[in-house]
Amino acid sequence: MITVRGLRKSYPMGKLLVDALQGVSLELARGDFVAVAGPSGSGKTTLMNIIGLIDTPSSGSVLIDGVETGGLRRRERTRIRQENIGFVFQSFNLLPVLTVFENVELPLTIAQKRTTRAERRDRVEFLLEEVGLGDRRRHKPSELSGGQQQRAAIARALVTMPKIVIADEPTANLDSANGERVLALMKKINREEGTTFIFSTHDPDIWEMANHIVFLKDGGIESERRR
Ligand SMILES: Nc1ncnc2c1ncn2[C@@H]1O[C@H](COP(=O)(O)OP(=O)(O)OP(=O)(O)O)[C@@H](O)[C@H]1O
């Protein structure tokens, strides 16, 4: 469902170019639970941002359901992203002035899929129950713990029923109990809704939950493991 071919990404740094990715190729299947592992600076965030269509490669291609995304106009890429991909950022990126309910609802309001207010409310309430935040819907993000904010961010990523959820270190800011809860929730949605998850993590315990592990080193794939 996602094919990555020969992905390279260089960033200018003064007169030099930093190679963040140097020729990454991958096949990710529908329903995969993929861990992207590797030391700091190995290219995890760069790779996931490119797969998630929020960044573009210097060369190489990303195909989603056979569609070569590199040749698309910006508007078309945005549409594919909004309709297919949910994002969980390491720093949550919840909007501080909105309540938990409003934060989770926002991608549905923005998406071009037509939904009624009642449909949106049902989906948001279902997800808030699912992530254990049913009683926090009127709170502002600043009134939540880190684990609760991360769970709100996951509900937000799922609200449009994306085929793919990309989560950059979804447990990095959490203690181990909350980290396990967040992962268990992702795994449950992976099983029940068939959603493909691609997440990065430094935590070897969490790699073990994945059915496909991609180890990055210096912008390349060091090894891959499937089961
Ligand atoms: N905007 C940028 N400008 C210049 N260099 C960048 C930029 N973003 C990333 N890099 C460089 O690209 C390389 C890969 O960075 P990336 O953020 O993908 O690593 P990472 O594996 O996600 O690391 P971490 O585990 O610390 O999050 C690093 O050497 C980094 O310095």
Ligand SMILES: [Mg+2]
């Ligand atoms: Mg990173």
